[in-house]
Amino acid sequence: MSSASFLQGLFGLDGQVAVVIGGTGVLCGAQARGLAAAGARVVVAGRDAERGNAVVDAIRLAGGSATFHTVDVAERDSVETLCAAVVAQHGRVDMLINGAGINFASSYDELPEADWSRVLRIDLDGVHHGCQVFARQMSCQPDGGAILNIGSVTAHTPLSRVIAYSAAKAAVVNLTRNLARELASARVRVNALCPGFFPAEQNRAILAPERVEKILAGTPLGRFGEPDELVGATLLLLSRSAGSFITGAIYYVDGGFTAMRL
């Protein structure tokens, strides 16, 4: 067997259907492009049609297959509409990434109630909506499916000034483990990918110069991540061949941030 066909057997996703919620953004956009390059038919989903269509165009330009659908993960009905649309278009859903997320920075004392609620609604309830709605579809399919929730290093080590976000991401990790148990008999694997620090839209305001210095000092590899550096772990966790015995895993791609203490 050639090395190309060996790798294709492990990581190839030819014809499989991948829904990337939050594929409109920096990190999940890179994941969407990676899944398409591995052969998946990708559905990029999010609130921002302009950004979503730009990701779709990039995938098609590279010879891949992609379409865009609008979704607001805060609204369960919207996630149900997305799932129904994908099944109408493709007949199945093999993989889901739950990556929509927002973040606001403030001290705990000054944290507005509305910001707390909005972050929990999108970053936690949104993941729950994706898991429950798409797991119902996957569990009707003979070969099930795989879900990848996007956590964060802050699920492991709470970060100052992003307290609602930290609480939401810790809950996403707990939910992921619980659903790995809950959905195993339906042949649905559920894992979480926890990125370290990658400059993106939602954290631009949080990355003040003095904070950047502390982050890089606390990251053994001494730099920010590049979005494409999430693709390898994404393929591993979502591939039904390479990832066949992986469920309930919390996988950090963080340049060593969570390994570091002093």
Ligand SMILES: NC(=O)c1ccc[n+]([C@@H]2O[C@H](COP(=O)([O-])OP(=O)(O)OC[C@H]3O[C@@H](n4cnc5c(N)ncnc54)[C@H](O)[C@@H]3O)[C@@H](O)[C@H]2O)c1
């Ligand atoms: N960038 C980082 O350093 C980092 C680190 C750890 C975890 N993460 C997580 O990675 C994921 C992607 O974030 P990113 O950094 O690429 O940010 P991003 O802002 O580029 O992407 C987030 C996307 O989510 C979309 N979104 C927001 N609310 C939504 C809603 N209600 N419904 C549908 N879509 C919605 C936004 O429009 C945006 O396109 C998030 O879950 C984030 O928390 C990012």
